[in-house]
Amino acid sequence: MRHPDPDDFNQPPLTPDASEALDLAGFSRRDFLKGTGALIVTFSLADAKGALAQRGGRGGSQTANAQVDSWIAIGSDGRVTAYTGKCELGQGLYTAQTQLVAEELVVPVSRVTLVQCDTSITPDQGTTAGSQSHPENFNRRNLGQAAATAREALVRLGAERLGVLAERLAVSDGRVHVASEPARRVSYGELIGSGKFMMPVDGGARRRPARDWTVMGTSVPRLDIPAMVTGTFEFVHNVRLPGMVHGRVVRPPAVGATLVGVDEASVRGMPGVITVVVKKDFVGVVAEKEWQAVQAARALKASWTAGTGLPAQATYDDYVRRQKPTRDVRLVDSGDVNTVLAASASVLKATYLHAHQMHGSHGTSCAVADVQTDRATIWSATQASHPLKNTVAAILGLKPEQVRVIFKTGSGCYGINGADAVSFDAALLSQAVGKPVRVQLSRRDEAISENYGFAYVIDQRIGLDASGRITAWDYEAWYATRGGRPGYDSPGNILVGALVGFETPALRPLSPAPPPTGALNNNSNAVPSYVAGCIGGTCGGAGVVRSERVLAHAVASPFYTGPLRSPWRLQNTYAHESFMDEAAAHVKADPVAFRLQHLSDPRLKDVLTAAAQKAGWDARPSPKPGNAATGVVRGRGIACVAYEGHNGYGSVAAEVEVNQSTGAVRVLRLVVGADCGPISNPDGIRNQMEGGALQGACRALMEQVTWDHEKVTSIDWRTYRTWTLGSDVPAIETVLINRPDEPATGAGETSITVVAAAIGNAIFDATGARVRELPFTPARVKAALQARR
Numbered sequence: 001m002r003h004p005d006p007d008d009f010n011q012p013p014l015t016p017d018a019s020e021a022l023d024l025a026g027f028s029r030r031d032f033l034k035g036t037g038a039l040i041v042t043f044s045l046a047d048a049k050g051a052l053a054q055r056g057g058r059g060g061s062q063t064a065n066a067q068v069d070s071w072i073a074i075g076s077d078g079r080v081t082a083y084t085g086k087c088e089l090g091q092g093l094y095t096a097q098t099q100l101v102a103e104e105l106v107v108p109v110s111r112v113t114l115v116q117c118d119t120s121i122t123p124d125q126g127t128t129a130g131s132q133s134h135p136e137n138f139n140r141r142n143l144g145q146a147a148a149t150a151r152e153a154l155v156r157l158g159a160e161r162l163g164v165l166a167e168r169l170a171v172s173d174g175r176v177h178v179a180s181e182p183a184r185r186v187s188y189g190e191l192i193g194s195g196k197f198m199m200p201v202d203g204g205a206r207r208r209p210a211r212d213w214t215v216m217g218t219s220v221p222r223l224d225i226p227a228m229v230t231g232t233f234e235f236v237h238n239v240r241l242p243g244m245v246h247g248r249v250v251r252p253p254a255v256g257a258t259l260v261g262v263d264e265a266s267v268r269g270m271p272g273v274i275t276v277v278v279k280k281d282f283v284g285v286v287a288e289k290e291w292q293a294v295q296a297a298r299a300l301k302a303s304w305t306a307g308t309g310l311p312a313q314a315t316y317d318d319y320v321r322r323q324k325p326t327r328d329v330r331l332v333d334s335g336d337v338n339t340v341l342a343a344s345a346s347v348l349k350a351t352y353l354h355a356h357q358m359h360g361s362h363g364t365s366c367a368v369a370d371v372q373t374d375r376a377t378i379w380s381a382t383q384a385s386h387p388l389k390n391t392v393a394a395i396l397g398l399k400p401e402q403v404r405v406i407f408k409t410g411s412g413c414y415g416i417n418g419a420d421a422v423s424f425d426a427a428l429l430s431q432a433v434g435k436p437v438r439v440q441l442s443r444r445d446e447a448i449s450e451n452y453g454f455a456y457v458i459d460q461r462i463g464l465d466a467s468g469r470i471t472a473w474d475y476e477a478w479y480a481t482r483g484g485r486p487g488y489d490s491p492g493n494i495l496v497g498a499l500v501g502f503e504t505p506a507l508r509p510l511s512p513a514p515p516p517t518g519a520l521n522n523n524s525n526a527v528p529s530y531v532a533g534c535i536g537g538t539c540g541g542a543g544v545v546r547s548e549r550v551l552a553h554a555v556a557s558p559f560y561t562g563p564l565r566s567p568w569r570l571q572n573t574y575a576h577e578s579f580m581d582e583a584a585a586h587v588k589a590d591p592v593a594f595r596l597q598h599l600s601d602p603r604l605k606d607v608l609t610a611a612a613q614k615a616g617w618d619a620r621p622s623p624k625p626g627n628a629a630t631g632v633v634r635g636r637g638i639a640c641v642a643y644e645g646h647n648g649y650g651s652v653a654a655e656v657e658v659n660q661s662t663g664a665v666r667v668l669r670l671v672v673g674a675d676c677g678p679i680s681n682p683d684g685i686r687n688q689m690e691g692g693a694l695q696g697a698c699r700a701l702m703e704q705v706t707w708d709h710e711k712v713t714s715i716d717w718r719t720y721r722t723w724t725l726g727s728d729v730p731a732i733e734t735v736l737i738n739r740p741d742e743p744a745t746g747a748g749e750t751s752i753t754v755v756a757a758a759i760g761n762a763i764f765d766a767t768g769a770r771v772r773e774l775p776f777t778p779a780r781v782k783a784a785l786q787a788r789r
Contacts, residue, residue, distance in 0.1 A: 065123045071146035071201075072101070078174040078189040080105055080112045084143055085125025086133040087117040087383060087407050088224065089414065090691075091748050092684035093133050095223045099680060100138055103208055103216040104147035105188075107174040109223075117385040117407030127384040127485060129415075129563060131647055131746020138680065138744035140203060148205040157191040210678055210740030217740075219683035224409075236408035237366045239379045241436040244368065245274060246290040247429035248297035248439065250283040251448055252499075254710040255558060256308030259283065266301040276300065277432040282499040284425060286433050290440070307710050310558050317353050317457045320478050323555035328513035331527050331550040332520065332535060340472040340547040344463030348583055352575035353773040354456040356480075356705040358714070359564055360722050361411035364446045365418030369426035370436040371396060376403045380423040381410025384485060388420060391486040392427050395500055414565035414748070416451040416494065420486055424496040447715040449495055452705050453564030454479045455557070456571040460579045463547070468587035470598055472547035473531050479571070480557035481507070495560055507556045522645035524568035525753070526550050528576040529642050530598040542601035542642040559705070559712070565695060566749040569643065570756065574774060577639035577757030581622065582770065588621040591638055591761065601642055603675050606737055607649040608640040611673030614735045615653035622761070623768040632659050634668070635766025639757035643750045649675040649737075650750025652693060654730075654758035658766045660785055663778030667697050667730040667759060675737040676747040682736060689734045689751045696755030697730065698723045702775050 065085075073081045082101040088094035094114060102109045115122060125136065137143040151171060158176030159166040162184055170179040177185030210217060227233035252258070259281045267273050267285065272292030277284045283302055287293040311319040341347055368379040376396055382388045385405040393400045410419055418441050430437040441449060456479045463472035483493040483504050491497030492504040520533040520540030527533055531548040533541025541548075566573075584594035592612045599605050618624075618636060627633040635658070640651035651673040657666040672689040679685060702721045706714040714720035723729060756774055764770050769784035 065125065065142060065201075070121070071123060071143055072105075072150045074150070074188050074192055076189040076192065078107070078111065078187050080107055082112060082114050082143065082147070083122045084114060084116050084137065085123045085386065086137055087128045087385070088409060089128060089383060090409075090412050091688055092222055092681065093128075095220055096134075096680045096684055097137060097143060098223060099215050099218075099220050100144050101147050103213055104144060105151050105174070106171045106208075107188075109215060109220055111174060117405075119385050119389045119403070119405045122385075124386040127387060129383055131643065131749045134676065134680070134744045134746055135647065138678075140207070141201065144207065145203065145205060146201045148207050149199065149202045152202070152205050153199065154188055154191055158186055161186050161191060216680050217678070217682075219681055222684070234408065236368065236379055236381045236410040237363070237440060239368045239408060239438070241368060241370060244436040244438055245286055245288055245433065246293040246439070247277075247284050247286045247426065247437045248293040249425050249441070249445060250285070250297050250300055250302055251445055251495075252281065252304055252307070254304070254307030255310055255707075255712070257304040257306065260303040260305060263301040267296045267299050270296050270299065274433055277429055279428060280499060280501045282428060282496065284429050286429050286437060290438070294442070308558070310707050310709055310711070312709075313707055316455065320455060320480050320555055321457050323478070323480075325507065325509035326478070326511050326553040326555050327507055327509060328511045329552045329554075330513035330516055331522070331552070332516055332531065332533055332541075332548045333550070334534065334546060334548050336547050337472050337474050337549040341461060341463045341474065344471050345466040346464045346586070348462045348464070348579070348586055350460055350579055350582060350772060352456070352458045352460070352578060354454075354458075354571040354574060355703075355774060356455045356559060356561070357453040357564060357699055357703045358447060358705055358720055359413055359415055359417035359450055360703065360720055361413060361417045361446065362722075363411040364441040364443060365411055365422040366438070366440040367419070367423040367426040368436060368438045369423070369430040371427055371430040372434065374398070374402055376427060376430070378403065378405045378423050378427055379408050380405055381408060381413070381419040382423055383413065383419070384487075387486060387488045388423060390488040391420075391491040391497065392423065394489070394491050395424055395497065395502070396427055396431055414563075415453070415567065416485060416562040416564075418446045418449045421449040421494050421496045424491070424494070424500075428500065443717075444715040447720065448712050451483055451494060451560045451562030454481060454561050454567060454571060456575075458572070458575040460575060462579065462583050464583065464587060468589060470530065470545050470583060473528055473545050473549075475526065475528065475550045476553075477526065477551075477572070477575075478553045478555055479568070480559075481554050481561050482557040483560040484562040493560075493562070504560075507554060511553075513551060520645065522642075524552070525572045525576075525641060525644065526552050526568065527645075528580070529601075529604060529640065530576075530580065530595070532600070533645075540645065542604050542645070543598050544600050545598060565692070566753045569641070569749065569753050570696070570699075573639070573641045573753045574756045574760070577641070577754060578760050578770070578772065581637065581639075581757075581761040581764065585622050585764070590619045590621060592617055592619065595638075595640065601649075603649045603737075603739075604640060604642045607673040607675045608638070608651045610735045610737060611640075611651040611653045611671050612638060614673070614733060615655070615669075615671035617653060622765040624765050627766060627768075630660055632657055633766045634658075635762045635764070637758045637761025637763070637765055639754040639761060640673075641750065641753050643746060643753055646745070648745040648747055648750045650754055652751060652754045652758040654755065654762040656759060656762040656766060658763055658781065660767060663780070663782035663785065665701060665759070665763060665776055665778075665781060666728065667701070669731045669733070670697065670755065670758070672732065672734045672751045673737070674734065674747065674750055675739060676750070677742040677744045678740040679736055679738045680744070685736060685747050686734045688748045690732045692749065692752035693732050693755050694723070694729060696752035697759060699752075700756035700759050700774060700776055702777065704775050704777075
């Protein structure tokens, strides 16, 4: 595959895919840059950081992207090239976005080429994360609205060319034609000719209604799969550049260890070794071949300090709970919780624990960097190409405009695995040798380089009246956090950035928490779905319980942490949905009926009911009557969530089998209910639901970071367990609720958010034992079985 000439760097460069698309479209790179022969709406990257702050870190410069547009270009032959800042991470987004453009411009999918996440030519949309791509590009802004704006501009041009009113025109197959005389038509390419259009994205441009869809709403097969299965797809691991050499890193042997010295002579004379690179506490080697770099990294003698030490894992929940200072957030507080609890007929209490977990990408992370004196190009699987451009510039001492990041698909992630870390590695090593350098992490490097999912300790209390209704809900949690996404300006948020001297921002104390103001923000799902979520007289929750208090304490973690698919939301929802099940059992109510009794949001009610019906729900209280106290028993459980409050609705019904002799849990069946607004690609959404359910079940049953007094010990597949090929995985069924008249919401994180709670509830239904700590290992299940009354 062709790669750009570095000498062209100071001009707006194109990826090989984009160059090929432009060639197919029938106009040259120079024509593209000048805007000749294409509809181009240009965009500015000014004020990206300011707009990012307003978006909370996941979106880019929405103001800049909405001003003008380089989202769409149309060639003289009518081929469409579209540009997006939201990347394909395995969620089917590349195909869905291509469908979106094809639908709005009324052209076949085969006539659309999508260019994604290349900082030189695609808009800055921040980070592809948090189930935000669907709502950000498919609603009334960004990619979808840009395509609609382009279509209406073409219709206006067609009206001038054909000499009729625009109202008399229609579009089909990339042509504008008179509705009553289809033979009177003009193609998009003919309309554009040698001119160009410069215009802002029109927020009032009419989107094609779902009733008229011919491409959207259909299960277009994944466009990237054929190349993957035939071995022609270029993953980041496959990128090769002329003169490229290979690097390996040497990470500190203990958490908090700093470098004392390196004996470069220990690898001098080894075959292929080019150099040893040391920058503060960052150590790496560069060699001509990858295996040579691996051997040199193993042989290099480096001495380190002892490190800072780690708290005992067995009592980590107490450690988290005791940490000071804290940063406190009070999301809702009706002010009467203590009074209502005191007056309740009964009060339930429970504590739920969630371990640190890894992304555990089965393929280790990889990046390629070509760093020259005044410019750098990085091929990376990052979820944040534009932010990475800034942080790479910082660690290299360059200006952001001197760095180009080209997204290439890599190891599965949904959070902060080693993709950004290895991009830093490759950039630093390439700068040291002045050549393109490829770095692929070892399994151990990946395990100690990524940012782990948050560990949580959650205390909850529920008050119940004499009739069995919930009168009050009290939540208090502690979670351990350090670092996070590097964003646009915080390289020290990940280990490699800290090793080269960038400060990891310290936890900013804030205690006591200020009272909540404004509208309810339930991005973390710390607020249970069953409370009203009232702040200042306005209620934004999905439930009916009005006596409510939600207080969260962030504390400093000894490990780097950050987003791991459904961060915060999974941990909180696991606790809420387990506790809701405990309350239902206490009053001897059916878990589904009890939930419906306390919900007000009709969409969440519908998705809960849909999953239960599809599963053939056995309506009765838990635990299941008649199950023996020994042997193998079966049970069913359910859970639901209004994801982030209003960004998707999900539910899972689980059927499990528990071996009461060994404590082993086997998940037999998962039924997923999903509502993400209009369904853009049914098979794509089903794939997301199934993938999320499988990952969630694996995390629920076995995944946990482990450590000793100085270092992480879960560094391979024997010490960090996940499902593998051949594992006994559950059957999964999905029921989709299509709401074509509602805004598009997220989909990718709804099922994973609730599956752990559904499994835990099914374990209780089968055995009468409640396991309140994730993962549900056989030892924990056996302990709960022994403790059941």
